[in-house]
Amino acid sequence: MNTPIADFVRGYEKRNMTRLHMPGHKGQAIVGCEGFDITEVAGADSLYEATGIIAESEINTTKLFGTARTVYSTEGSSQCIRAMLYLAxxxxxxxxxxxxxxxxxxxxxxxxxxxxxxxxxxxxWPEETGSLCSCTITEKILEDTLVNMKERPIAVYVTSPDYLGGQLDIPSIAEVCHKNDTILAVDNAHGAYLRFLSPSQHPMDLGADICCDSAHKTLPVLTGGAYLHIGKSAPKHFAQQAKQAMALFGSTSPSYLILISLDICNSYLSEKYSELLLRTIQQVYELKNNLRKMGWQILDTEPLKMTVRMPKGLSGIQKAKMLREANVECEYADAEYIVCMFTPENLEEDYERTIHAFDENCELYEEQTELQISKCIRAISIREAMFSQQETIPVEDAMGRICGTPAVSCPPAIPIVIAGEVIDEDAINVFEHYGIKSVDVVKE
Ligand SMILES: Cc1ncc(COP(=O)(O)O)c(C=O)c1O
Structure with a gap:
């Protein structure tokens, strides 16, 4: 597969042009990558009005993912999520x-x-969960929710895979959505690679109408690179309006470094990627089995994640510190879990180090007790709360106050209390559990 953006920028760099245009570094190496960090010079196309090399590269991605249209984001899935809701x-x-x-x-x-x-x-709400990160959803709950609504919702929005690697039954969820005349939008930030499994487990192949992938999370793409996918089952104008939707929420100076990276990734994905992926999945599978034999509790997750549930007496945060001392940095750790993410870019020694870092007798520890997620009462709308004057107060003083900005620990950036909800005792316990010390509340 060709790489029109990368080819153009490499050619531009080689010509050693006098750069009387932005950015201000003029291609001089300070970080080292400035030569490739260009702006919309003649021939470079323009992300939100793409008709040239960027359009050509996006067509390559569209073909790779088999969608009606896939467009690039240089501002992560965050930008795509805004665009998805706008389109809906x-x-x-x-x-x-x-x-x-x-x-x-x-x-x-x-x-x-x-x-x-x-x-x-x-x-x-989840039927049962021990973590903020997961929310199982059955066909019955969704069906009951949709049937009981006064008006048809603009979309059903789900996250799959979730931060712990849990996957939802997208085909069944999509069927319920379509039967009830609404669309399914999926936050697939963690699952771009699922398209390259055989058979594909990507939400767009399982019935989603629209979806976002953070290419940068699981593919070899620079941070910020993401895809907005529009499915063939989505309303026809979605594909046509995809660029307007992205432009509404994006900077007018998208990073060419990220665009080059997304462009080169097409070529990588179209060549040996599926084979490499298969090998990595086997390596992760073996690693998980070995840790299970050592007594660790490993969750059933999507194949590139390894989520370890901590036994009582050992928090994920403590274990993450131990891993760090062994030169292993995990993606996420909280009181109960550690999440490790692998890709074909990991080396053999990464697996060896990981197994050694987990080499201890975890049978010494007992089972963890499950966390109770709080269900707070809404006082005002999310918009009203977020557009209000706010103050930051210590969590211990927050009882009864209205949350102003979604109160999250980051990662996983999943709100414990949603803006506009009244903070209750359970929520305070959850804040403490996640180590959150202060919270933004609506000024009284
Ligand atoms: C589930 C989920 N959705 C969306 C996002 C936002 O993605 P991005 O960082 O690509 O903007 C994240 C980021 O961690 C995420 O975990």
Whole structure:
């Protein structure tokens, strides 16, 4: 597969042009990559009005993912999530304020989009969970929610895979959505690679209408590189309006370094990637089995994640510190879990180090008790809360106050209390559990 953006920028760099244009570094090496960090010079195309090399590169990605249209984001899935909700709003047919049905483990980017676009949310709560990060959703719960709504929601929005690697039954969820005349939007920030499994487990191949992938999370792409996918089943104007949707939330100076990286990734994905992926999955599978034999509790997750549930007496944060001392840095750790992410770019020695870092007798520890996620009462809308004057106060003084900005620990950036909800005792316990010391509340 060709790489039109990378070819153009390399050619531009080689010509040693006098750069009387932005950026101000003029291609001089300070970090080292400045030569490739260009702006929309003649021939470089323009991300939100793409007709040249960027359009050609995006067509390559569209073909790789088999969608109706895939466009690039240089500002992560966060930008795509805003664009997805905007597109869903263009499909609003009711008289009431548009509503989106969403699982409670939505990333904070979703909440920001809801506030900006003045949407209402009908939350789906997990049936059972020991973590903020997960929200299982059954067909029955979704069906009951949709059937009981006064107006058709503009979309059902779910996160799969979630931060712990849990995957939802997308085909069944999509079927319920379509039967109830709404679309399925998926936050697939953690699952770009799922397209390259055989058979594909990517949400767009399982029935989603629209979805975002953080290419940078699981593919060899620079941080910020992401895809917005529009499916063939989505309303026809979504594909046509995808660029307007992204432009609404993006900077007018998208990074060419990220665009080059996304462009080169097409070529990588079209060559040996599926084979490499298969080998990595086997390596991760063996690693998980070895840790299980040592007594560690490993969750059943998507294949590139290894999520370890900590036994009582050892927190994920303590274990992460121990891993760090062994020169292993994990993606995420909280009181109960450690999440490690692998890709074909990991080396053999990474697996060896990981197994040694876990080499201890975890049978000494007992089972953890499950965390109770709080279900706070809403006082005002998300938008009203986020657009209000706020103050930051210590968590111990927050009882009864209205949350102003989604209160998250980052990662995983999943709100414990949503803006506009009243902070209760359970929520304070969860804040303490996640080590959150202060919270933004609406000024009284
Ligand atoms: C589930 C989920 N959705 C969305 C995002 C936002 O993605 P990005 O960092 O690419 O903007 C994240 C980031 O960690 C995430 O974990």
């Amino acid at each position: 709003m263009t499909n609003h047919k009711g008289k009431e304020k548009p509503i989106v049905v969403a699982t409670r483990n939505a990333h904070k980017a979703f909440l920001y989009a809801v506030a900006m676009l003045d949407l209402e949310v009908e939350w789906i």
